Amino acid sequence: MSARVDGNALAGILSEYFRLDTTTAIVQCTGCGTRAELAREFVYTDPMGFVVRCESCDDVLMIVVQRPGGVWLDLRGIDGVQFGA
Amino acid sequence: LTEELWKVGTVVETRIQTPSSRSIQLDVPGWPGNIAGQHVDVRLTAEDGYTAVRSYSLASVGDSERIELAVDRLPTGEVSPYLVEELRAGDQLEFRGPLGTYFVWRPTDTAPVQLIAGGSGIVPLMAMLRSHATSTSTVPFRLLYSVRTPRDVFFADELVELAKSPYLTVTFVYTRQAPPEWPTAPARITVEAIAADAFAKEDNPVAFVCGPTGFVETVADIMVGLEVFAPLTIKTERFGGK
Numbered sequence: 462m463s464a465r466v467d468g469n470a471l472a473g474i475l476s477e478y479f480r481l482d483t484t485t486a487i488v489q490c491t492g493c494g495t496r497a498e499l500a501r502e503f504v505y506t507d508p509m510g511f512v513v514r515c516e517s518c519d520d521v522l523m524i525v526v527q528r529p530g531g532v533w534l535d536l537r538g539i540d541g542v543q544f545g546a
Numbered sequence: 547l548t549e550e551l552w553k554v555g556t557v558v559e560t561r562i563q564t565p566s567s568r569s570i571q572l573d574v575p576g577w578p579g580n581i582a583g584q585h586v587d588v589r590l591t592a593e594d595g596y597t598a599v600r601s602y603s604l605a606s607v608g609d610s611e612r613i614e615l616a617v618d619r620l621p622t623g624e625v626s627p628y629l630v631e632e633l634r635a636g637d638q639l640e641f642r643g644p645l646g647t648y649f650v651w652r653p654t655d656t657a658p659v660q661l662i663a664g665g666s667g668i669v670p671l672m673a674m675l676r677s678h679a680t681s682t683s684t685v686p687f688r689l690l691y692s693v694r695t696p697r698d699v700f701f702a703d704e705l706v707e708l709a710k711s712p713y714l715t716v717t718f719v720y721t722r723q724a725p726p727e728w729p730t731a732p733a734r735i736t737v738e739a740i741a742a743d744a745f746a747k748e749d750n751p752v753a754f755v756c757g758p759t760g761f762v763e764t765v766a767d768i769m770v771g772l773e774v775f776a777p778l779t780i781k782t783e784r785f786g787g788k
Binding site (some may be wrong): 477 | 585586587599601642643645646647648649759782783784786787
């Protein structure tokens with residue numbers, strides 16, 4: 462797995478599927494309850510896509526899997542998302 | 547499904563910035579303009595159809611269809627060696643963007659701005675400096691720029707010009723080799739260097755920190771410890787790498 466980056470790196474791939482910019486969307490971690498802009502979360506790039514971890518407790522928030530024909534978003538560690546904050 | 551998001555840009559000019567990097571100017575018809583600090587995804591397609599996508603910050607800002615990137619060559623990189631060494635005027639690349647509205651500065655923002663760059667992390671901060679310089683903003687800016695040696699400064703001449711503004715100070719930190727007569731020995735960026743450049747807490751400053759992941763996280767930790775910045779006012783963008 463490569464060096465950690467952050468949620469800024471998700472802007473491009475998610476722009477394919479979300480009308481609004483996702484890097485300023487606030488996500489709430491299921492594990493610790495921390496709310497933060499997606500841009501602040503830790504992101505690990507992988508040949509398959511991206512693993513997003515909570516900047517506070519390091520739990521997995523989301524996995525972005527790139528596949529032919531589209532993207533699979535596994536939102537296992539996110540309680541909710543606030544757009545337009 | 548999503549192919550319409552990609553725009554084709556044509557290289558107009560490339561310029562050597564440092565021994566390992568170049569800036570690249572491109573014309574991108576249909577480019578909607580961008581805010582300072584935004585980035586683009588660049589897609590390269592090989593003859594066999596293999597594609598590689600990488601994110602690069604924009605040094606340019608405004609509503610022109612002429613954009614500028616500046617790319618540092620990563621020794622083990624798949625894309626950056628091509629962009630730095632092979633790309634020529636007339637070559638075409640595909641772009642998705644502008645991207646991101648988190649790590650951005652707008653001329654209407656009113657808080658004093660502390661910029662801290664490590665190496666090629668200067669690129670999005672350069673867009674902020676240009677946006678600041680070409681607007682009527684009189685918000686004070688400070689740039690603290692960590693480079694290995696004097697030869698590794700991106701946009702060196704332009705920074706000298708920009709620093710003539712009464713609203714900007716530019717301070718360098720040299721990590722491997724400093725210019726002759728430089729007052730401090732080369733060293734990684736320190737608490738003291740950051741504290742010396744910082745605004746007062748009462749000024750309610752904001753900060754943008756960009757560079758390799760290790761650099762960004764070290765600097766951000768120092769800045770939180772200084773208790774000058776409210777934690778949420780320190781915005782970071784990590785390039786990865788070492």
